Amino acid sequence: DVKVTQSSRYLVKRTGEKVFLECVQDMDHENMFWYRQDPGLGLRLIYFSYDVKMKEKGDIPEGYSVSREKKERFSLILESASTNQTSMYLCASSSQFTGFEAFFGQGTRLTVV
Amino acid sequence: ELKVEQNPLFLSMQEGKNYTIYCNYSTTSDRLYWYRQDPGKSLESLFVLLSNGAVKQEGRLMASLDTKARLSTLHITAAVHDLSATYFCAWGNDYKLSFGAGTTVTVRA
Numbered sequence: 001d002v003k004v005t006q007s008s009r010y011l012v013k014r015t016g017e018k019v020f021l022e023c024v025q026d027m028d029h030e031n032m033f034w035y036r037q038d039p040g041l042g043l044r045l046i047y048f049s050y051d052v053k054m055k056e057k058g059d060i061p062e063g064y065s066v067s068r069e070k071k072e073r074f075s076l077i078l079e080s081a082s083t084n085q086t087s088m089y090l091c092a093s094s095s096q097f098t099g100f101e102a103f104f105g106q107g108t109r110l111t112v113v
Numbered sequence: 114e115l116k117v118e119q120n121p122l123f124l125s126m127q128e129g130k131n132y133t134i135y136c137n138y139s140t141t142s143d144r145l146y147w148y149r150q151d152p153g154k155s156l157e158s159l160f161v162l163l164s165n166g167a168v169k170q171e172g173r174l175m176a177s178l179d180t181k182a183r184l185s186t187l188h189i190t191a192a193v194h195d196l197s198a199t200y201f202c203a204w205g206n207d208y209k210l211s212f213g214a215g216t217t218v219t220v221r222a
Binding site: 035103 | 117122144146154155156157158161163201203205208209210211212213214215
């Protein structure tokens with residue numbers, strides 16, 4: 001089974017803090033993604049990576065950055081957390097060899113106060 | 114601008130009856146995905162549709178893809194309570210998936 005693991009289920013951070021969300025997958029997938037999910041808006045793509053050290057902006061990259069130093073790990077960084085970044089964050093991975101079907105982690109619910 | 118539109122956004126189903134969720138997308142693609150999300154949980158893959166005319170079935174759920182009409186449907190047969198969840202369709206573009214807003218399904222007795 002594909003396993004995508006996010007480091008935290010729940011996080012509470014203060015405005016202005018630098019926040020790191022970590023994601024690890026164990027299926028050697030080349031593609032990894034960070035989405036945020038908000039009620040009524042579905043999932044919106046923040047950043048994705050199709051190879052180690054490669055990254056591309058998604059639809060809503062402002063206020064975020066990412067790091068992919070190893071194939072299995074993809075980190076999302078909130079440079080200076082703001083209250084409008086309170087959301088559910090979902091990490092996913094996929095491979096061209098399985099039709100780009102995305103497999104999701106359990107999600108991190110981030111609250112910025 | 115890519116749009117993925119699902120309708121309805123909310124669906125109250127009566128047990129035993131049949132229903133359909135529609136997913137329209139604005140740009141040509143031959144890859145369409147359906148996911149299920151239970152409250153407080155992550156997304157679980159239901160179907161991967163990779164060609165025009167593709168039809169897949171699992172239990173009471175059946176998904177189909179018409180790339181010419183840019184339409185996918187998720188048909189629910191004889192709804193049961195266990196199917197209460199939010200269902201998302203997603204359109205495939207290169208590496209990425211673009212998601213619809215989701216359809217929240219509630220099945221009542």
